[in-house]
Amino acid sequence: MDAATERSEFRQSSANTKPSFVDMINILVVDDDATTLAIVSAMLKTWSYQVVSVRNPIDALATLRARKGIFDLVVTDLHMPQMNGFELQKHVHEEFKLPVIMMSADDKESVILKSLEGGVVYYIVKPVSKDDIKNVWQYAVAAKKGKSVTIEEIESAPGEAPGEVEDGSSETSSDTDEEKQEKKAVAKVKKERKRHREDDNEERMVAPKKPKVVWTNSLHNQFLLAIRHIGLDKAVPKRILEFMNVPGLTRENVASHLQKYRIFLKRVAEKARLSKCLSERVFRSSFALGHPALVFNNVQRDQYYSQLLNPQQMGTSIASTFQPSAGNGNTLALTAAASNNLGSIQFPNYHQSSSSNSSRSFPQLIGSGQSRLLSNNQANILCQQPMLGNGNGDQLLCQANRRTAAFGLQQLMNTFGNGGMSFGLMNNNIGLTNNNIGTNSLMQVHPQQSQPRQNGVFTFTNNPFSYNFATSGNQISSSYTPLSSSFENMGSNVNNVNQQVPNSSHQLVSNFAGSQIMSSSGRELVGLMGSQPAGMLNNITNNINIGGGYPNVSLTGAPIGNNDGIFNSGYMAQLGASSSSMSSSAGFEISASSAYQFPPSLLKNNGDDQQQNVPVLPPPAGNVNDQCGLANLNVGGGNVEISVSGVMDNTIITDAPPTLINNNNISHEQELVGDIDDLMLSNLLMDQQNNYEPSPPPFQQQDGDQDQLPPDFASFVYQVEVPDPSADQVPNLDSYHVEDNAANEQSWNQQQEGGDQQVVNPEFDGNVFDSEDYSILFDPEHPFQDCDDDFLNAILDADM
DNA sequence: CAGCGAATAT
DNA sequence: CATATTCGCT
Numbered sequence: 001m002d003a004a005t006e007r008s009e010f011r012q013s014s015a016n017t018k019p020s021f022v023d024m025i026n027i028l029v030v031d032d033d034a035t036t037l038a039i040v041s042a043m044l045k046t047w048s049y050q051v052v053s054v055r056n057p058i059d060a061l062a063t064l065r066a067r068k069g070i071f072d073l074v075v076t077d078l079h080m081p082q083m084n085g086f087e088l089q090k091h092v093h094e095e096f097k098l099p100v101i102m103m104s105a106d107d108k109e110s111v112i113l114k115s116l117e118g119g120v121v122y123y124i125v126k127p128v129s130k131d132d133i134k135n136v137w138q139y140a141v142a143a144k145k146g147k148s149v150t151i152e153e154i155e156s157a158p159g160e161a162p163g164e165v166e167d168g169s170s171e172t173s174s175d176t177d178e179e180k181q182e183k184k185a186v187a188k189v190k191k192e193r194k195r196h197r198e199d200d201n202e203e204r205m206v207a208p209k210k211p212k213v214v215w216t217n218s219l220h221n222q223f224l225l226a227i228r229h230i231g232l233d234k235a236v237p238k239r240i241l242e243f244m245n246v247p248g249l250t251r252e253n254v255a256s257h258l259q260k261y262r263i264f265l266k267r268v269a270e271k272a273r274l275s276k277c278l279s280e281r282v283f284r285s286s287f288a289l290g291h292p293a294l295v296f297n298n299v300q301r302d303q304y305y306s307q308l309l310n311p312q313q314m315g316t317s318i319a320s321t322f323q324p325s326a327g328n329g330n331t332l333a334l335t336a337a338a339s340n341n342l343g344s345i346q347f348p349n350y351h352q353s354s355s356s357n358s359s360r361s362f363p364q365l366i367g368s369g370q371s372r373l374l375s376n377n378q379a380n381i382l383c384q385q386p387m388l389g390n391g392n393g394d395q396l397l398c399q400a401n402r403r404t405a406a407f408g409l410q411q412l413m414n415t416f417g418n419g420g421m422s423f424g425l426m427n428n429n430i431g432l433t434n435n436n437i438g439t440n441s442l443m444q445v446h447p448q449q450s451q452p453r454q455n456g457v458f459t460f461t462n463n464p465f466s467y468n469f470a471t472s473g474n475q476i477s478s479s480y481t482p483l484s485s486s487f488e489n490m491g492s493n494v495n496n497v498n499q500q501v502p503n504s505s506h507q508l509v510s511n512f513a514g515s516q517i518m519s520s521s522g523r524e525l526v527g528l529m530g531s532q533p534a535g536m537l538n539n540i541t542n543n544i545n546i547g548g549g550y551p552n553v554s555l556t557g558a559p560i561g562n563n564d565g566i567f568n569s570g571y572m573a574q575l576g577a578s579s580s581s582m583s584s585s586a587g588f589e590i591s592a593s594s595a596y597q598f599p600p601s602l603l604k605n606n607g608d609d610q611q612q613n614v615p616v617l618p619p620p621a622g623n624v625n626d627q628c629g630l631a632n633l634n635v636g637g638g639n640v641e642i643s644v645s646g647v648m649d650n651t652i653i654t655d656a657p658p659t660l661i662n663n664n665n666i667s668h669e670q671e672l673v674g675d676i677d678d679l680m681l682s683n684l685l686m687d688q689q690n691n692y693e694p695s696p697p698p699f700q701q702q703d704g705d706q707d708q709l710p711p712d713f714a715s716f717v718y719q720v721e722v723p724d725p726s727a728d729q730v731p732n733l734d735s736y737h738v739e740d741n742a743a744n745e746q747s748w749n750q751q752q753e754g755g756d757q758q759v760v761n762p763e764f765d766g767n768v769f770d771s772e773d774y775s776i777l778f779d780p781e782h783p784f785q786d787c788d789d790d791f792l793n794a795i796l797d798a799d800m
Numbered sequence: 801c802a803g804c805g806a807a808t809a810t
Numbered sequence: 811c812a813t814a815t816t817c818g819c820t
Contacts, residue, residue, distance in 0.1 A: 212806060212818090236811065256806050259813075 025140050026070050029053040030060040030088065031077035031103070036126070040075065040103065043130050049137070057083040057091075064096050071098060072140035075133070078104035078115070086118055093119055099139045099247075103128055121247070135214050138248070213253045222246065223257060 027049050031037040034055065041053040052071070054060045057080055064071060074092050078085035089100040102115045105126040112123045121139045124132045215223070226243035227235040237255035244254070 215805080238811085252807070255811075256808085260805060262812095 024050070025072045025137050026050040026052065027073045027075055027136070027140075028060060028063060028071045029075045030055075030057055030080070032056055032080040033077065036077065036103075036128075040128050040133070043128065043133055044075070044136075046130060047134055056080060057085075057088040060088060061091055061095070064092065064098070068096070071096070073101065073136060074098050075101045075103060075136070078102050078106060078111070085120075086115065089115075089118060089120055101133075101136060101139060135216055138214065213249065213257075215257055219246065219249075220257075223254070223261075 027044055029037060029041050029044065029051055030053070031040065032055055037053050037055065041051045044051045052063060052067075054063055057076070060074065060076065064074070074088075076085045076088050080088075083091075085100075085102050085104065089102065092098050092100050099121040100119070101122040101124060102120040103124045103126055104111065104115075106112075107125045112125075115123050122136065213219075222244045223240060226240040229243055230239050235258070237251045237258055240258065241249060241251050241254045
């Protein structure tokens with residue numbers, strides 16, 4: 001960052017977020033490392049804080065005692081010889097009741113959680129950046145407020161004139177409703193007078209301009225977390241506030257933020273309604289799935305839901321992914337959770353076999369979900385999940401990865417019934433709350449013929465949202481003691497796989513296409529589609545100890561496009577696909593991925609400079625819900641697998657036949673604007689309607705090679721190569737093209753030939769995201785396109 | 801001046 | 811509590 005930028009940032013932030021009284025905030029910085037100490041102190045001073053630095057915790061306490069009442073905040077290193085940060089924090093809390101901010105290079109969730117649970121107000125993963133500490137004043141203020149120390153004492157900074165009372169006359173504006181205006185003005189003047197009187201009476205202090213609460217990423221993240229926990233419909237300021245448990249934050253703050261947030265959601269919804277492209281993306285995006293009830297409750301989406309899968313075809317392809325493994329009688333309890341997350345796809349090249357093969361390697365797919373843009377340091381702080389920006393453009397751009405929510409989740413009350421793998425979709429209400437579509441329609445699933453299922457041991461219980469993935473007929477076998485984390489909505493509708501994970505409080509919880517691990521305290525530790533392993537490492541061991549000799553589930557993430565381990569599910573989501581997996585060396589694996597079926601409305605009009613989305617299907621009279629799901633859970637040293645997949649499939653209710661999508665019209669000259677899935681899906685639909693054979697995918701390679709992807713759209717995972725992860729731009733969808741998909745093609749071909757449906761690509765070397773296997777390559781010529789905030793946010797945010 | 805986010809009023 | 815309005819700022 002150059003100096004000018006820095007200055008400008010400083011100015012901005014100084015004006016924007018940093019009250020002038022920060023120079024009255026005294027911070028004690030403790031770090032045994034002189035360099036860090038100096039740097040952090042200097043940074044704080046840059047922000048105008050008053051800083052005292054000490055080299056060890058003993059001195060810190062001594063300083064605090066000697067200058068009691070002076071300090072407002074303690075910033076300490078975690079690892080120090082004499083006394084670690086935890087202990088120091090405890091002392092500081094007990095003796096001085098001061099807020100403590102912890103710094104450490106240790107980005108382990110366990111440590112972070114421990115810190116926060118221990119009372120640390122903020123955890124900064126080193127290296128500390130200026131932005132990390134810019135707003136620490138909030139903690140000081142919050143703490144003071146909590147202690148009911150008058151906030152004025154730190155607010156009465158020089159030069160900060162209190163809001164002067166305006167003249168009542170200037171208050172009234174020109175025209176309408178004069179009487180009302182006048183009343184208002186009078187009332188206001190009265191109020192102002194009253195306030196002044198009070199001020200005069202109470203203290204001469206100038207006044208109370210409350211420091212503005214800055215909804216930082218982390219704060220907003222907590223906000224989202226709260227909403228997610230509570231459920232949007234029930235999320236009222238008070239409850240959100242309670243859940244957030246941020247000292248000093250007021251209900252009003254939350255209410256205000258909530259209001260803005262709702263407006264935002266509304267805007268997204270509206271935009272979605274107006275734009276098929278967007279709406280489909282939003283609604284169908286994995287981001288849009290699995291989240292309880294957001295925004296789109298009130299959006300008319302039915303017209304967008306007309307496309308559906310051809311049950312037969314889908315059944316074929318999906319059913320083939322069912323790979324019951326030989327069970328040994330152990331049980332996993334699956335607790336269904338909230339989601340209609342059916343958008344899951346088969347793991348490409350997933351090695352599955354009913355026969356044990358302990359030596360095989362599992363693809364280490366990881367779901368992604370992190371925007372490449374999420375490169376700020378916030379990402380290193382606790383909740384890795386991306387969040388909605390606070391409105392600054394840059395932050396908005398950081399959102400690309402949200403595991404986005406679930407519009408309409410509530411509407412889909414599906415129950416997977418199962419017995420031999422049939423899934424039922426019941427009570428699905430899609431769209432408007434008063435617009436029930438497809439109620440009680442059944443989802444059809446076509447079990448893999450060749451592999452009869454054993455009796456299942458999954459137990460599903462209802463989740464608060466009534467989306468159940470049932471598997472009463474599914475088999476599962478496990479060579480280890482039942483787990484107890486909960487896998488919710490793994491990619492598909494495997495919701496809440498309730499597993500006992502001894503010695504761990506971790507739970508896998510999620511509501512999205514991927515998986516997510518959250519701590520019992522609600523912190524997201526690892527998630528997919530919107531989160532990433534802490535620290536953005538490729539391999540992260542979370543020390544989830546699973547009994548039976550399979551400790552250390554390591555979560556492996558395959559970074560896409562950059563080596564920061566920042567996943568780009570934003571892209572994937574935009575491409576309509578996402579996937580994830582977790583696996584351990586011991587063979588524990590959970591993988592999930594999803595594909596979303598978009599309507600074929602995203603074709604670029606060839607020959608038209610204007611990008612124009614040509615709706616190809618007429619709005620349906622009725623509606624269809626079509627999603628497919630699959631989740632694989634492989635447990636044990638390679639000898640146990642659970643995999644479940646299914647297609648939810650309502651019937652096409654529309655009697656308006658899709659008009660046209662002519663594959664022949666799509667050539668390499670015609671760029672694919674939307675998702676491949678869209679096209680595939682639409683073709684499937686068309687074919688179904690026309691009794692055609694399955695269409696080849698509607699695209700060709702740019703180089704003229706006629707190789708095409710198999711129509712098994714549900715079995716793709718895309719890789720996106722991102723040229724510049726740090727750029728504040730979004731990828732240009734137009735610049736993607738399908739390069740190759742040999743593995744899937746082969747798989748498809750073999751399936752067509754009636755061969756083994758679980759094809760292992762001989763070329764597959766274990767790196768799932770091998771661009772040689774499947775990829776959508778980036779066209780460096782047109783790497784980015786402008787993308788307006790709304791679009792981005794729609795993608796990014798829909799979630800929480 | 802528009803527009804935002806936050807605060808504040810209704 | 812939801813919603814409208816105002817404020818301070820860019």
